[in-house]
Amino acid sequence: MSNVTMDKIVNLCKQRGIIFQGSEIYGGMGNTWDYGPVGVEIKNNIKRAWWKRFVQEDPNTYGVDAAILMNPRVWDASGHTQNFSDPKMDCKSCKQRFRADNLIEDHSKGKVSAEAMTNEQMEEYINENKVKCPHCGNFNWTNIRQFKLMFETSRGTLDGEKDVVYLRPETCQGEYVNFLNVQRSMRAKVPFAIAQIGKSFRNEITPGNFIFRTIEFEQMELQMFCKEGDGFNIYDSYKERARQFLLDINFSEDHLKFHDHDKLAFYAKAACDIFYLFPMGWSELNGIHHRSTHDLSRHQEFSGKSMAYLDPVTNEKYIPTVIEYSIGADRLMLAVLTEAYHEETLENGESRVVMKFHPAIAPYKVAVLPLQKNINEKAIELYQKLCKKFPCIYDEAGSIGKRYRRQDEIGVPFSVTIDFDTLEDNTVTVRDRDTMEQIRIHVDELEKYIEERIQFN
Ligand code: ATP
Numbered sequence: 106m107s108n109v110t111m112d113k114i115v116n117l118c119k120q121r122g123i124i125f126q127g128s129e130i131y132g133g134m135g136n137t138w139d140y141g142p143v144g145v146e147i148k149n150n151i152k153r154a155w156w157k158r159f160v161q162e163d164p165n166t167y168g169v170d171a172a173i174l175m176n177p178r179v180w181d182a183s184g185h186t187q188n189f190s191d192p193k194m195d196c197k198s199c200k201q202r203f204r205a206d207n208l209i210e211d212h213s214k215g216k217v218s219a220e221a222m223t224n225e226q227m228e229e230y231i232n233e234n235k236v237k238c239p240h241c242g243n244f245n246w247t248n249i250r251q252f253k254l255m256f257e258t259s260r261g262t263l264d265g266e267k268d269v270v271y272l273r274p275e276t277c278q279g280e281y282v283n284f285l286n287v288q289r290s291m292r293a294k295v296p297f298a299i300a301q302i303g304k305s306f307r308n309e310i311t312p313g314n315f316i317f318r319t320i321e322f323e324q325m326e327l328q329m330f331c332k333e334g335d336g337f338n339i340y341d342s343y344k345e346r347a348r349q350f351l352l353d354i355n356f357s358e359d360h361l362k363f364h365d366h367d368k369l370a371f372y373a374k375a376a377c378d379i380f381y382l383f384p385m386g387w388s389e390l391n392g393i394h395h396r397s398t399h400d401l402s403r404h405q406e407f408s409g410k411s412m413a414y415l416d417p418v419t420n421e422k423y424i425p426t427v428i429e430y431s432i433g434a435d436r437l438m439l440a441v442l443t444e445a446y447h448e449e450t451l452e453n454g455e456s457r458v459v460m461k462f463h464p465a466i467a468p469y470k471v472a473v474l475p476l477q478k479n480i481n482e483k484a485i486e487l488y489q490k491l492c493k494k495f496p497c498i499y500d501e502a503g504s505i506g507k508r509y510r511r512q513d514e515i516g517v518p519f520s521v522t523i524d525f526d527t528l529e530d531n532t533v534t535v536r537d538r539d540t541m542e543q544i545r546i547h548v549d550e551l552e553k554y555i556e557e558r559i560q561f562n
Contacts, residue, residue, distance in 0.1 A: 106357075106360065106382075106443050106444055106445075106446055106447070108448050109384055109443055109446040110384050111314065111315060111384040111385060113446065114315065114384065114439075114442050114443065114446060115315055117442075117446075117458065117460075117514065118141075118144065118442070120514075121143055121511075121514050121515050122141035122142045122143040122144065122515075123140070123141055123143045123144035123147065123442075123515070124138050124139070124140055124141060124144045124315075124316065125138070125139045125141055126138065126139070127139050135312070135320075136309075136312035136313065136318075136319050136320055137319065137320065137321060138315070138316050138319065138435075143468045143515050144438075144468075146468035146469065146496055147438065147441070147442075147462070147466060147467075147468045148323075148434060148435075148438050150465060150466045150467070150468070151354075151434060151437055151438060151441060151466060152302050152323075152325060152434055153465075154350075154354060154463075154465055154466065154561045155302070155325045155350070155432070155434075155437075156168070156300075156302065156325075157561060158346075158350050158353075158561075159298075159300055159325075159327055159346075159350075159430075160300045160327075163298070165293075165296065165297045165298060166297065166298040166299070166300050166327060167287050167291050167293065167297065167298070167299050167300070168299075168300050168301065169279060169280060169283055169287065169299055169300070169301050170301065170302075170303060171276070171278075171279025171280070171282070171283060171301060171303070172279070173272060173273050173303070173304060173306075174260075174270050174271075174272070174273070175270075175271075175273060175278060175279070175282070177268070177269060177270060177271060178407055178408070179278050179282060179404075180255065180271055180278075181407060182403040182404050182406070182407035182408070183278055183400070183403065184403070185255055185271075185274060186255070186271075189253065189254050189255055189274060190251040190252050190253045190254055191204050191206075191251070191252050191254060191309075191310050192204060192205040192206060192224050192227060192249045192250075192251060192252075193205070193249065193250055193251070193252035193310050194208065194231070194246045194247055194248070194249055194250075195246070195247045196238040196240065196241060196243060196245060196246060197245040197246065197247060198238065198241050198243040198245045199238060199240050199241035199243070201238065201240040201241070202252075202310055202311070203238075203239070203310065203311055204310050204311050205219065205224070205227040205228070205231065205249050206219035206220070206222070206227065207219075207311060208231060208236050208239070209222070209227060209230050209231065209236065211239065212234060212236045215386070215387070217230070218367050220366065220367045220368045221367045221368035224249045224251075227249060228248065228249055231246065252308075252310050253308065254274060254307045254308050254309065254310075255271045255272070255274050255306075255307075255308065256271065256272040256274075256306045256307075256308050256320075257269050257270075257271055257272075258270055258271070258272060272305075272306035273304075273305055273306065274305055274306060274307050275305050275324065275431075276301050276302075276303045276304075276305055276324045276326055277301075277326055277328055277400075277429060277431065279301055279303070280299040280300075280301055280327075280328045281328065281400045281401060281404055281427075282404060282408075283299065284299065284330060284401060284412060284425075285410075285412065287299050288330075288414065294417065295330055295331060295332060295414050295416070295425055296329060296330060296331035296332070296335060296339060296425075297329070297330060298327045298328060298329040298330065299327065299328055299330075300325075300326070300327035300328075301324075301325075301326060301327070302323060302324070302325045302434065303323065303324065304321060304322070304323050304324075305321075305322060305323070305324050306320060306321050306322075307320060307322075308320060314383070314385050314388075314439075315439060316435040316436070316438060316439050317383065317385075317388065317435075317436055317439050318436075319435060322433050322434070322435045322436070323433065323434035323435055324431055324432070324433055324434065325431075325432050325433075325434050325437075326429065326430060326431035326432065327429070327430050327431075328400075328427050328428070328429050329343070329427065329428040329429075329430075330401075330414070330425035330426070330427060331425055331426050331427075331428060332423070332425065332426065333397075333398070333423075333426045335426075336374060336395050336397070336426045336428060337374070337375070337395065339428045340374075340375055340393065340395045340428050343393050343428055343430045344363065344377060344379075344393050346430075347379055347391055347393060347430055347432070348361060348363075348379060351379070351381075351390075351440075353463075353561070353562075354441065354463045354465070354466055354561070355444060355445070355461065355462070355463040355466075356381075356440070356444050357444065359382075360381055360382040360444065361379055361380070361381055361382075361390075362379070362380050362387070363377055363378070363379060363380075364377060364378045364379075364380045364389070365377045366378070370399075372396065372397050372399035373394060373395060373396055373397065373399075374395040374396075374397050375394070375395040376392065376393070376394045376395065377392070377393050377394075378390070378391065378392050378393075379391050379393075381440045381443075382443075383439065383440065383443060384443055389436075390432065390433075390436060390437065390440055391430070391431060391432035391433070391436075391437075392429070392430075392431050392432075393428070393429070393430050393431075394428070394429040394431075395426075395428055396426070396427040396428070396429055397426055397427070398424045398425065398426050398427070399427070400427050401424045401425060401427065402424055405424065412424055441462065441466060442460070445460040445461050445462045445466075445516055446458070446460060447459050447460070447461055451541075457510055457513050458510075458513065458514050459513040459514070459516070459538060459539070460513070460514060460515060460516030461516065461538070461539055462516040462518075463561065464518040464558055464559040464560075465559055465560065465561035466516075466561075467515075467516045467517060467518050467559075468496065468515055468516065468517070469495075469496045469497055469498040469515070469517045470495040470496060470497065470517070470518060470519065470555055470559050471491055471495065471497045471498075471517065471518075471519045471520070471521055471555055472497070472498045472499075472500055472508070472512040472517045472519070472520040472521065473487055473488040473491065473497060473498070473499050473500075473521050473523070474499075474500055474501070474505065474508050474509075474520055474521065474522050474523070475501050475522075475523045476505060476522055476523060476524040476525075477524075478501055480523055480524070480525065480527070480528060481501050483523050483527060483528060484499070484501070484523040485499065487521070487523060487533070487548060487551075491521075491551070491552065491555075494552055494555075494556070495555065495556075495559065498512070498517060500512070505522065508520075509536065509541075512538070513538060516538065517538060518537070518538045518539075518558070518559065519535055519536065519537065519538065519555055519558075520535070520536040520538070521533050521534070521535055521536075521551065522534040522536065527548075530547075531547055531548050531549070532545050532546060532547050532548070533545070533546065533548055533551065535551070535554065
């Protein structure tokens with residue numbers, strides 16, 4: 106993450122087909138972003154790596170893909186219809202809207218946490234410290250009001266009659282409501298987890314920092330159902346597994362830290378985030394929560410259906426405790442981009458930007474580059490063979506130096522050059538993105554050479 110700033114990342118993303126502003130030709134739609142051809146590959150690889158680690162490789166975790174629109178009673182049971190709101194303040198001078206807790210945390214440069222403060226305490230702090238509007242610099246605030254974060258839409262059933270439904274603000278309710286379906290159909294024994302990757306929607310007061318906080322985003326999360334007595338051990342193990350996953354996709358240890366919550370929800374037994382050193386500073390990347398039996402108990406109460414699990418060995422009947430691990434795919438994408446970004450000065454004095462993604466996360470594994478256009482037939486043939494195995498990119502435009510730079514900027518780990526010797530002896534040059542070293546190998550060895558170097562284990 107050498108010399109990285111948010112502007113550099115946003116510009117690179119636009120120039121290189123990673124992420125574009127949403128609805129750009131209409132002037133955009135605030136805080137929505139579209140993934141381009143390169144970005145969608147990176148994000149899919151992030152999701153694949155996460156799913157492989159937490160679902161595929163764990164015999165006690167089962168995946169689901171639940172509906173975004175759920176019976177509105179789900180949100181009564183979860184408490185969202187009553188409580189899912191943030192404390193908002195408007196600047197009366199410039200009409201910009203802010204979260205009061207963020208104003209305090211930014212003003213104190215992270216030294217004061219507003220997590221445990223009441224609205225009155227936050228207003229008091231802001232008034233005593235004369236916290237100014239970050240946009241216009243004035244001190245002219247409205248009182249704090251609670252701002253609802255759920256997007257509402259409606260479903261017409263009869264002419265003139267409409268039922269309110271919500272775009273889900275979190276994916277986990279899809280796991281809770283399917284707890285018994287999964288347990289019975291898969292003959293799962295507690296402890297087991299249900300995992301999901303899917304879209305969530307929040308009418309955030311202050312979205313921003315590129316894809317860090319948006320109104321539509323993807324979550325990758327799992328809910329582990331366990332016996333109450335096992336809760337803390339499982340909670341600790343997920344803290345470590347969540348951290349290890351990040352280290353294994355090339356995060357530096359120095360850029361990660363645990364942050365325990367100052368204030369717990371009344372039902373929670375423990376809660377902690379992993380913070381990452383984003384370009385704008387340390388911020389939450391993911392959360393791990395010990396949620397006690399709260400979620401299943403509430404669904405039992407509101408649905409009238411028993412959520413109890415019958416232990417087949419002890420015959421004990423109980424409502425399982427839930428340990429939740431949740432990470433935003435887009436927020437992780439921003440962290441991955443930040444971590445991968447490097448500016449380097451080369452021996453010849455030129456500079457390059459290189460995205461040092463883990464090869465499993467890289468959008469394409471190989472770039473196929475004919476040294477000259479008149480040998481492109483052989484190169485196209487090789488490209489067509491390789492892209493059946495892994496995502497590849499073909500580039501014949503411009504000098505070879507420029508083409509290497511382009512591949513570096515989107516983090517392609519291997520560039521394969523076809524030259525006149527290839528036509529004679531079927532060997533190619535393979536250039537390593539990070540070391541820039543080049544080796545000569547036979548085309549028949551190429552697939553194996555690359556395959557061995559792009560695995561995520
Ligand atoms: P924050 O405090 O940043 O609002 P949160 O504590 O409300 O986040 P959770 O509800 O625990 O977040 O959601 C789990 C994860 O989902 C977060 O750690 C983050 O990675 C991601 N996430 C939450 N809200 C957003 C958002 N508006 N945009 C992008 N990702 C988000």
